[in-house]
Amino acid sequence: MNTPLFTKLSGFFRLSAELRADLASLKREEVRLSAGDYLIRHGDRYQDMYLVEDGWMLRARGLPGGTRQIVNVPLAGDFVCYNAMMFERAEFDLVARTQVRLSRFACQSFESMMHNHPGLAAALAWSNAREETLLAERVVSLGRRDSVERLAHLLCELHARMAMVGPSSGAEMIIPLIQEDFADILGISVIHIVRTFKRLAMEDAVEYRTRRIFIRDLEKLQRIGGFESHYLHFTQRSDARWLRA
């Protein structure tokens, strides 16, 4: 079985045999969500941890005044509710943007997870470190890039992440996000998204249609967004002397 998780991890991560065994022995139950369903809400008590098998999710916070900020976009191969092992209550909403298939795991403490399922514990640590880096990049975008640069950077990131877990469909990206989602990821207004896409279109970088984005010139898009792909191309540490010491 080559799930998105293994596709993503292969290349820079070891222990995959161990991880496969852990997942097989732990996997509990398949959970299905319809678009719009909440997996958990801000303030709810954490119960379990999940691995996204298929579909798109949004991790977001609603603010007084009716605004919303999306903090990240879990795709297939990403863990959600990782923090259930550490903390008591959810810090954000988790909502399905499409139909979603999840694997649910009994939520152990991280200590027992390390002891009983070291492969999974390592994969979790790796995933969380990666997610932290993604969030840090988002902070850079929100703090110091204008709307065109932000959008370009986001599209580059999604392009790279989608390529990691599934076959690329060439220049056409099937993205289930609507303009309101883009606005809430990038911290700008819905209406301004139109103008921002239009400016990228005038540069012949991308073309937007509902639920479809055509990459016209990926290099130009990366240049505009200041996107350095190697922050996702996490290469494995090359000095293997410590491995399995």
Added chain:
Amino acid sequence: MNTPLFTKLSGFFRLSAELRADLASLKREEVRLSAGDYLIRHGDRYQDMYLVEDGWMLRARGLPGGTRQIVNVPLAGDFVCYNAMMFERAEFDLVARTQVRLSRFACQSFESMMHNHPGLAAALAWSNAREETLLAERVVSLGRRDSVERLAHLLCELHARMAMVGPSSGAEMIIPLIQEDFADILGISVIHIVRTFKRLAMEDAVEYRTRRIFIRDLEKLQRIGGFESHYLHFTQRSDARWLRA
């Protein structure tokens, strides 16, 4: 020895005996930095992992055009270069804002760390999960809060984090950040920081002086910033049935 790390972890984290033993057996070398020194730069090869024992650091990225975005502010008790166990090259600059004392650890892979030093591995996983949550809160601020709200929220966060690792000095916070640092954390211009502090002062919430901030009304500050303290008051999971299973 009651280091900032233990002060922070006590209350919601177990294994502290194991962690103490791990730290004692692993601790390598004390590193000292002067204000302005770089521990590592964006693109450098990771070598070791560190624990901040004392002082303030900045994790930042310089952008073309001369601007800078600070993504977080490691304090005493925080790990830095955690990612050295996972990734090859540094994603950000790490610079000392004050004199800094660090403990340096030989950088093992996370797998071997789990095997040889489970207490430390658990502490690292916990710390990274916590940092990810902090970053997500920062994303919310940068995306959907105006400058006054952002500043209020940041001051609340720093107030809470400083109280976690050291004795509170009452209403006076000794903060070694200059206005340019605040600007680069909050994603606004240096000059606008002046106006923003002034507005908080007019509300009788805080008073700014170089390297000192007086909290006049913490509740009001929290209200302005939309600060919910429980995202830092990480309570331990109460259902202990899984622990050490």
Added chain:
DNA sequence: CGAGGCGTTGACACCCATCAACATGGGTGG
């Protein structure tokens, strides 16, 4: 005493938010 780091102020411009109105298009029910 001079220099440089840091903070402050005011004038002006621009990016982006807000509001209102309209266009499009896919789904649903008659």
Added chain:
DNA sequence: CCACCCATGTTGATGGGTGTCAACGCCTCG
């Protein structure tokens, strides 16, 4: 098959928050 509806996308006018620039004040340190 058509009519309707609601979600989504689009456009233009206007205003506010924030960036930029230039200049000045204060304090520390050599």
